[in-house]
Amino acid sequence: MSRAHVRPFQAGDIPAAGALLAARHRAHRLSCPLLLPRYEDESAATAQIAASFAQPGASGAVALQGGDIAGFVLGAPKDSPVWGPNVWVDAAGHAAAEPELVRDMYGLASARWVQESRTAHYVLVPASDEDLLRAWYRLGFGQQQAHAVRPPGEPPTNEPPAREQPAAQPRVVVRRAQRNDMPALARLEVELPRQHSLAPVFSPSPVPSYEECLAGWEEDFDDPVYATFVAELEGAVVGSGIGCPLEIAGGHPPLTRPDHAGFLAFAAVFPHARGLGAGRALGEAVIAWTAQAGYECVVTDWRVTNLLSSRTWPRLGFKESFLRLHRLVGY
Secondary structure (H helix, E strand, O other): OOOOEEEEOOHHHHHHHHHHHHHHHHHHHHHOOOOOHHHHOHHHHHHHHHHHHOOOOOEEEEEEEOOEEEEEEEEEOOOOHHHOOEEEEOOOOEEEOOOOHHHHHHHHHHHHHHHOOOOEEEEEEEOOOHHHHHHHHOOOOEEEEEEEEEOOOOOOOOOOOOOOOOOOOOOEEEEEOOHHHHHHHHHHHHHHHHHHHOOOOOOOOOOOOHHHHHHHHHHHOOOOOOEEEEEEEOOEEEEEEEEEEHHHOOOOOHHHOOOOEEEEEEEEEOHHHOOOOHHHHHHHHHHHHHHHOOOOEEEEEEEOOOOOHHHHHHHOOOEEEEEEEEEEOOO
């Protein structure tokens, strides 16, 4: 790699950054073709960078080689206490002709971010780009979240070896939720963030109260945009799963969002019923619903430290598209 000069990102850098992002997206779609081809076009990629640069507090760096821009990193804060004093380099926020350049650009950009007391840093990286991921890992980042996609209606892949099941094991039954399931649905809505607050996830997100969740279900249960399923074991509800259009979900920036996609938005199983196939059955029900509803693919995401979802969803054929990496400066 030839020596690069690094300087702060400027408005005039947006077109060159757009060309680099379009090239990165073209390479990414070779391994993840369900992503939108739109951002292979330089004008569409450039528009995403312009939008990122227009966010309040946005700043970053570019790397120049031979007078040409060979890479950029662009981040901006998100107004949410859950993420700490943060800066986010979103899916459209970085690209480089040589991955090693990311380390030089982050070295400059992060100095400003830390000077601004923004010490929680996040970045979304194409999951198939091992060299780019390695560059971020060598900056102290680790995996936090996975975004993933799969076609609807196809048989699951990555099946674990079949195991002999005890003859007396009760059978899990999945059905559409009914209004009289709302107390169980509210308890399950508490269960997932409660699980995330424990080891090994340790999420700082607040755990809602049962009363808050029940009030939400009473208000929204009949909303047709959501497809809610419950898993029963011996006649008792032990889990729930929810599907919806991806377009109404937060946390999925444009480059990560396929068109006409369904979203596996939620799944939880009570602790006493785990290991019996309820989570898998709920995931299969949502995938089947997306096919019946005419969606062209299914998207989901999970905390990589959630031992249940990080094993179950890949076994249902979900392939990682982006990884969210995180670094907390100073520790």
